[in-house]
Amino acid sequence: MSQHSTIQKDFYRESGQWLSQIQIWKKCFSPNLHFIYLFRITQKHPKNTFLGKFWRLILRHYQIKYGFQIYPETQIGEGLYLGHWGALVVNPKTKIGKNCNIAQGVTIAQANRGQNKGVPEIGNEVWIGPNAVIVGNIKIGNNVLIAPNAYVHTDIPSNAIVMGNPATFSLKENATSDYINNKID
Incomplete structure (x- = not known):
């Protein structure tokens, strides 16, 4: 079993480096990486919980802002890379x-x-x-x-x-x- 989270694996695809949580946050200025981060966080929370509803609302805002229509129900393996946003x-x-x-x-x-x-x-x-x-x-x-x-x-x-x-x-x-x-x- 890998010691790295799914988010770390997604961000590794962009940089080729294993990043800490703080380094990941710094990279979230890029719209495509920011969306991947929010997408993976939202996937962690069941839909009918308070946090699930909260993160789905945040993700929906950024779906509209960045033009990515990818829903948390979508099954996507580790190492997702979105080359450009929109x-x-x-x-x-x-x-x-x-x-x-x-x-x-x-x-x-x-x-x-x-x-x-x-x-x-x-x-x-x-x-x-x-x-x-x-x-x-x-x-x-x-x-x-x-x-x-x-x-x-x-x-x-x-x-x-x-x-x-x-x-x-x-x-x-x-x-x-x-x-x-x-x-x-």
């Missing part, structure tokens, strides 16, 4: 693995009809480029690079590069090499 939408039923990068303008959404009705499940070490759209009951494997502006509505195997609208993929062993830095174990 205009990011993630369905609360989505599952995202660890060591994932999500850029600005990304939409991870539910399909309400058709054969892919449902929400995406995204594996570990996935890099999602700016303005990519991932929609429906699909599975994205591990070590996948989703190029900017890609529209993904079908399953993607592990070790792949995804691009285009509609998305196509090609297999590549180290698809996210040099894209996902400071990975945590």
